[in-house]
Amino acid sequence: MAPPTHFTLNTGAKIPAVGLGTWQSKPGEVQQAVAFALKDGYRHIDAALVYGNEAEVGQGIKDSGVPREEIFLTSKVWNSHQPNVKEGLQKSLDALGVDYLDLYLVHWPVRLVPNETGELFPLNPDGTRAVDRSWDQSETWRQMEEIYKSGKVKAIGVSNWSIPYLEELRKTWTIVPAVNQVELHPYLPQHELREYCEKLGILLQAYSPLGSTGAPIMTDPDIQKIADKNGVSAATILISYHVNKGVVVLPKSVIEKRISSNKDVISLSKEDLDVLDQLAASGKAKRLNTPLWGFDLGFADWYGPVKSR
Template sequence: MPSTSFKLNTGAEIPSVGLGTWQAQPGEVAIAVEHALRSGYRHVDCALIYQNEKEVGTGIANSGVPRSEVFLTSKLWNSFHDNVQKSIDQTLADLGVESVDLFLVHWPVRLVPNEGSELFPMNADGTRAVDKDWDQAKTWAAMEEVLAQGKAKAIGVSNWSIPYLEKLSQTWEVVPAVNQVELHPFNPQHELKAWCDKRGILLEAYCPLGSTNSPLLSDPELNQIAEKHGVSPATILISYQPARGVVVLPKSVSKGRIEQNLKLIDLDESDMEVLNGMAAKGKQQRVNTPLFGWDLGFDDWYPEQATAKLARGGYNKTW
């Protein structure tokens, strides 16, 4: 049977499937969260920048499921690296809870708020207002303080590459419990997974289905596996992540899809071999590549980088 939960390096259990709330509209997300919890979900992933955490809190409250049974994740937005306490306090107030189960550094990038915007500040020349001198060790030290205060039961990162993690490891006192990144067969990040596995950092997959315009769902190899098992391609993609030891975070506000996304199936070795090898066949593709104007340490962040790495054989390793 597929894994229904994984153990964090804190010893806590985290459900292997969570409801993603990114891009869910405020009028929809409360209903989606309530329905998900009533349908059996026990893991909800949210973030301050999604600007819908009040509705997430409403959905949890309306579900009738005790807070103690819900694994709740939120994230520190880029504008608050120098004031982590403000971010976590705002999140807790909006969610209507005393603590979150997991608090992540959303990106290893500090944005400098200005008169134009607190959340998405721009420079006068139209570039993103990134603090290129910021030391992420300061952010992590503040995250460790949040953990010590009990405002979060575990802390981790999101969208962190190996170079950034290696640098952080030189100063961290608490090893991140999680690294949440974009993961799917077209972007499996095998090397990152191997690095994190060795250090007890659990990966979480956002965008597990690719995107609306992604060719992933129509891929012939994927559809062949789906036909073999008599399920949808989406079910294969969602089941793929727990099968490789990764938490998966599909997002939907459709009640039917929310229910379907919780139904994992067993994948055999041949299925996994095909899914693990798709990117190496020239299909490497990312969905979410914000233009921060800053090197995030991923070789495949842009198509030309992916092409160069494939030419070097960087995606042909077996982990």
């Protein structure tokens, strides 16, 4: 059986199983990457205000010639805009040059307080992040529900939310998040979070599915063995891993050949999936993205909590 090309959100909307990630895509590169990806068959683009490249993403969409309504477009409200989600949304809409989003996410369950050191990454006098620990994330979500009802976003969700934060939000939400976008790969399988979200009808999305620059995942011998057995690249195995498990995957690249090959997904056997699922437990567990928020975001897998330094 061929792997799915789309999944269904709890809103009933269809979301392509593979999307183009734009995090860390450098200025001058992302516009061409987005245009090429859409011309090459992608219909899912993942963006965010804090990436600093949404204007180029929007121009790439225009350059592609693909009608807006055929594209599933995601952005995220940044931490410093949590007291005014509507303002953050409008900044992204204006930069992207669109009048609605298919999905809008709360980027982190963290509020930052802008000050003279900066709007997006403000600092305290001691050099730590200017985090408002008293901020109630249910207020952020209340605003997310309002913009959903306005029609400017077709679905709302979260990003980088652990079970404890979701449990707290669950006490007050009236709309269940459609998506939770998190770091996800065989070194960080997040089995418990996956099971939790599945029970609530929250679709997981995997960012950094190929690791990151210098990460050992792409050269892991067990992953390469599965790739050789299936006659494909390690990247294809890592991307296919998520789709086979019912997870949207967001590989990032600005190289045309890789953008094209990253959308290739194959079916994996239960044996292959079991090997990939167990790599972390074999001693390879590794989180690659740990922002300096200064407190524990509550993530835990079988190997215990991982703290943001």
